[in-house]
Amino acid sequence: MGNRRDQIKSVAAQLFVENGVAGTSVRDIAEGVGMLSGSLYHHFPSKDAIAFAILSDFLIDLNSRYRSVLPHVNGMREELRALVHSSIEIAEAHPYATEIYQNEKSYHGPGAPGEIADAVRAAHTFWIDAATRASTCGELRAGLDPVEFARMLRESVWWSIRYHRDHLAERRDEVTDTVVAAFVDGGAAPDLRGGVGPGSADRTIADRLDRIERRLEELSNALINET
Structure with a gap:
């Protein structure tokens, strides 16, 4: 059965x-x-029971993976990279669960089932705690709200998973590297980015974002050519 x-x-x-x-x-x-x-x-x-089971199984596995990997990494970059990579792995194992959650307001709105809402909050807490630790110890760039930073990073991961759904298994590492470079490296405090003089950190970020933008354009064109 x-x-x-x-x-x-x-x-x-x-x-x-x-x-x-x-x-x-x-x-x-x-x-x-x-x-x-x-x-x-x-x-x-019922079909609603099926949708609930899809999301519940996904969130149980997601939180379990977060709990299992975080004790083995240290520092902002390692922690957030582990969360990004784990999210993609679990999304591979539970195809379309993230899209169902995003599409169905009944599961992410005020009337969401309590079990789903609690599991989502638990998942969000891992991201917020990691960003807050980074802010407290000075790894996160000054002036960035750790909660908002965590939200934007987390949502970029789920958007990327949706965008790359048909090729997610093959591009897991590429997606992870791109998200980490854009958000984690970009959000790191200047002295952790290897800057060597006034303004060098900002130039480094600008160069990196230019490279990321070109890479995203290449990936987008590749996806178009494959369809």
């Missing part, structure tokens, strides 16, 4: 992203799995 449940969730996840939860019927899911609608109810009581 466990394998059948996983198959149902896998098919439903893609349908939910393509058509929305409201626009997907139990029959659509059942046909995608190759079973009768009535048989699907032996595994899940």
Whole structure:
């Protein structure tokens, strides 16, 4: 039954992203799995229960991965890189879960199920705590709000996962490197960036961002050419 449940969730996840939860019927899911609608109810009581299970499984694994990797790294760059890389790995293992959460207001709005909302808050706390530690010890650039910095970094990761969904496994390291270079290195205090004189840190950031922008353009063109 466990394998059948996983198959149902896998098919439903893609349908939910393509058509929305409201626009997907139990029959659509059942046909995608190759079973009768009535048989699907032996595994899940409703399509909403399937969506809940997809998100709950994803968030449980995400928080578990965060808890397992963070004790083994130190410093802003290592901690945030571990969070970025772990997020991409878990998103690979749970395709479309992030997109479902982003698309469905019922799961990220005021009326979100308590279990989902609690798990999301727990996940956010890992990012905020890492950025706050970096700010407290002077690793984060002065003047940056650690909470806002953590939010922007975290959201850039989920956007990147969505953008690179079809090639995520092959480009996991590229996406990680780009996000880390743009946000983590860019947000580091000047003396941690290797600057050697007045204004050198800002020039280093500008050069790095120019390179990142060119790289993103190359990746975008590559994706267009592959479609």
